[in-house]
Amino acid sequence: MTVQAPGAVLLAPSPTDFAKYDTMYYIKGAAAGGICCSITHGALTPVDVVKTRVQLDPVKYNSGLIGGFRTIIAEEGAMALTTGLGATAAGYFIQGWFKFGGVEYFKIKAVKSLGEEAAWEKKNQIYIGAAAGAEFIADLFLCPLEAVRIRSVSDPEFCDGLADGFAKMAKAEGIGGFYAGLGPILAKQIPYTCAKFLVQGTAADSIYVSMGKTPAEVSSSTNLGISLLSGVIAGVASAIISHPADTLLSKVNKKGAGGEGSMASRLINIAKEIGFVKLCTVGLVPRCVMIGTLTAGQFGIFDTVMGALGASKFHFHNPNA
Secondary structure, X not given: OOOOOOOOOOOXXXXXXXXXXXXXXXXXXXXXXHHHHHHHHHHOHHHHHHHHHHHHXXXXXXXXXXXXXXXXXXXXXXXXHHOOHHHHHHHHHHHHHHHHHHHHXXXXXXXXXXXXXXXXHOHHHHHHHHHHHHXXXXXXXXXXXXXXXXXXXXXXXXXXOHHHHHHHHHHHHOHHHHOOOHHHHHHHHHHHHHHHHHHHXXXXXXXXXXXXXXXXXXXXXXXXXXXXXXHXXXXXXXXXXXXXXHHHHHHHOOOOOOOOOOHHHHHHHHHHHHOHHHHHXXXXXXXXXXXXXXXXXXXXXXXXXXXXXXXXXXXXXXOOO
């Protein structure tokens, strides 16, 4: 609340300077998003390989994350854990570019359109809308690379690399093969991203409020710590929400899964075969470990890269505080 001193003129709170949120700002945000997603997803490729194998063959890989590592290394060698690394790094750079850059774009445009006071009151809706719109665009670019990655993980003999995998899928299945999993990937990624940005933003805001500080009033190391902690919280929450769709995505990209027919009928068949409980729980622990770690890393790297590029992420604030 603004306090008026005796004889002083009451001044309105200073509005945000939106001039600094120009095209270059969004490019920096997109670049930081691409870098953070590529690094974190690429680094966790071994965990993702084990998670995908558990989802595809829970009978064989029934001894958890550590047991899955041991089984794959014993049967195929340690290099098998890097299967799909190229597709993962490339795919998630592109996805991160549009996701993080898109969230910043939609978020700031919404605040400018609504005004800061109304935006503060509706910040949860803005987080969700910005995340959903950005993720939809990002998934159109991610889906083909994710299809190649899952196919190579489920069938190590399928291809010798990203380019080879693209060529073989294009020849055998056409463009439809690359987008066979678009429905499940949207069903997985959109709720995941909405939860990720909403929970992380809410958690970070709550931490700053509990400290009685704004991001500009604390050190860079404190901001980084808050990004990492809120990222872990957001990662676990979003992993749980999106896990059933993630399992379906892994299954539907396996050759012959779900039988013949439309994508919807195949997904229904797979869901019936697995059962609701297993759909929600098989592979969940390794996925929580993976998503919690990479989400924390993403927000930490994003903020660090943005700072290195001379920019800082837009934060909601109460203009009347």
